[in-house]
Amino acid sequence: MQKKTVRDEGVSGKRVLVRVDFNVPMNRNGKIEDDTRIRVCLPTITYLIHHSARVILCSHLGRPHGQVDEHLRLGPVARRLSELLQRSVVPLREAIGPEVMRVVSEMKDGEVVLLENLRFYPGEEDNDPGFARELSLLADLFVNDAFGASHRAHASVVGMAEYLPCVAGLLMEKEIEQLTSLFEDPARPFAVIIGGAKVGEKIRILENIIPKVNLVLVGGGMAATFLKGRGCDVGISAVEPDKIELVRRIMQKAESLGVRVLLPEDVVVAEKLEADETAWVVRVEEIPADRRIADIGPLTIMEFTNELKKCRTVVWNGPMGVFEIPRFSNGTKSISEVIAGLSATTVIGGGSTAEAVTQLGLADKMTHVSTGGGASLQFLSGKTLPGVAVLADK
Ligand code: ADP
Ligand code: MG
Numbered sequence: 001m002q003k004k005t006v007r008d009e010g011v012s013g014k015r016v017l018v019r020v021d022f023n024v025p026m027n028r029n030g031k032i033e034d035d036t037r038i039r040v041c042l043p044t045i046t047y048l049i050h051h052s053a054r055v056i057l058c059s060h061l062g063r064p065h066g067q068v069d070e071h072l073r074l075g076p077v078a079r080r081l082s083e084l085l086q087r088s089v090v091p092l093r094e095a096i097g098p099e100v101m102r103v104v105s106e107m108k109d110g111e112v113v114l115l116e117n118l119r120f121y122p123g124e125e126d127n128d129p130g131f132a133r134e135l136s137l138l139a140d141l142f143v144n145d146a147f148g149a150s151h152r153a154h155a156s157v158v159g160m161a162e163y164l165p166c167v168a169g170l171l172m173e174k175e176i177e178q179l180t181s182l183f184e185d186p187a188r189p190f191a192v193i194i195g196g197a198k199v200g201e202k203i204r205i206l207e208n209i210i211p212k213v214n215l216v217l218v219g220g221g222m223a224a225t226f227l228k229g230r231g232c233d234v235g236i237s238a239v240e241p242d243k244i245e246l247v248r249r250i251m252q253k254a255e256s257l258g259v260r261v262l263l264p265e266d267v268v269v270a271e272k273l274e275a276d277e278t279a280w281v282v283r284v285e286e287i288p289a290d291r292r293i294a295d296i297g298p299l300t301i302m303e304f305t306n307e308l309k310k311c312r313t314v315v316w317n318g319p320m321g322v323f324e325i326p327r328f329s330n331g332t333k334s335i336s337e338v339i340a341g342l343s344a345t346t347v348i349g350g351g352s353t354a355e356a357v358t359q360l361g362l363a364d365k366m367t368h369v370s371t372g373g374g375a376s377l378q379f380l381s382g383k384t385l386p387g388v389a390v391l392a393d394k
Pocket of ligand 1: 197198199295317318319321324351373
């Protein structure tokens with residue numbers, strides 16, 4: 001890798017600000033449903049502890065939109081991390097300001113603190129230079145280990161570069177090395193499967209992926225905007241109206257390059273995305289006006305399966321349905337099983353997608369399970385991730 005990592009810097013006695021992605025699934029009572037995102041950061045954190053750094057961790061959690069949300073405090077994450085490390089991790093109630101400064105100035109070598117949720121501050125997502133500067137004042141060195149957030153130009157991802165030397169963490173290094181070698185000369189046919197909920201962000205990346213692949217399969221919440229773009233009524237499904245034009249452009253671009261884009265033929269619909277809802281399967285031309293798409297249907301699963309069996313490289317980001325609810329989990333489950341059984345290079349990316357595959361016990365049947373969804377897609381598109389671009393070169 002051309003970028004410097006923590007191993008290339010002396011860290012002993014230094015205050016090291018580490019951007020991690022601790023955006024774990026957590027319920028309203030602060031119970032962490034899956035701690036994978038914490039575990040994958042342990043190599044960097046223990047490296048820094050063993051090399052006598054003062055470790056200042058920072059992360060986002062959920063989407064508090066620049067305001068304090070009591071349900072999105074990082075306290076429970078600090079407790080879980082402390083159990084995993086078997087040492088104290090001090091949770092702070094803020095990410096910047098005099099109190100944080102005071103605690104950090106009293107840290108000893110090898111100690112660990114976790115700053116409060118970065119997205120409680122509007123400056124984080126706005127990449128506000130004032131916020132970035134205040135955060136940078138806490139440290140002597142910045143380490144980015146949040147591969148999954150590195151496609152976003154936020155203050156804690158790119159803003160530190162103005163003020164601090166920036167290097168990669170060990171998870172970041174592993175992701176870059178794995179994905180670089182997997183995407184270098186992919187075996188064909190090459191399919192990308194895209195689903196999930198973050199439609200706006202992913203659609204933009206998809207436009208750049210089209211020239212790299214042979215086939216695009218669309219499911220999940222993403223399917224509604226694509227179906228709408230093809231003139232289908234999708235009932236009360238969430239659609240991003242300002243992305244319809246982009247969807248049409250993507251479909252035209254795909255056609256002109258001979259890349260096939262397959263949308264669902266049938267879907268599971270329900271009134272609400274809740275466990276005890278009545279749900280049934282309809283063809284996409286017949287989605288009732290008062291129902292929303294919750295999963296892909298059996299015909300679509302069959303069609304996607306047939307296509308995937310011919311592929312030699314498959315990249316998947318975004319669940320095919322609301323898989324957290326058993327009755328809407330069929331699509332995600334079936335596609336996971338098909339991909340796990342392929343003799344192809346298979347890359348799974350995204351918090352929820354990785355969680356689904358792990359829950360099904362299929363993670364070790366995949367070539368690589370990435371911690372980044374949007375980030376791994378952007379990597380595939382060949383566009384440098386903003387958070388990687390700012391890291392120092394070797
Ligand atoms: P990832 O974390 O894998 O990158 P996203 O964050 O984009 O994926 O989306 C994951 C979420 O998408 C899941 O919580 C899932 O319930 C939701 N989802 C999937 N299909 C639908 C759908 N048809 N309607 C609404 N939400 C959906
Ligand atoms: Mg997600």
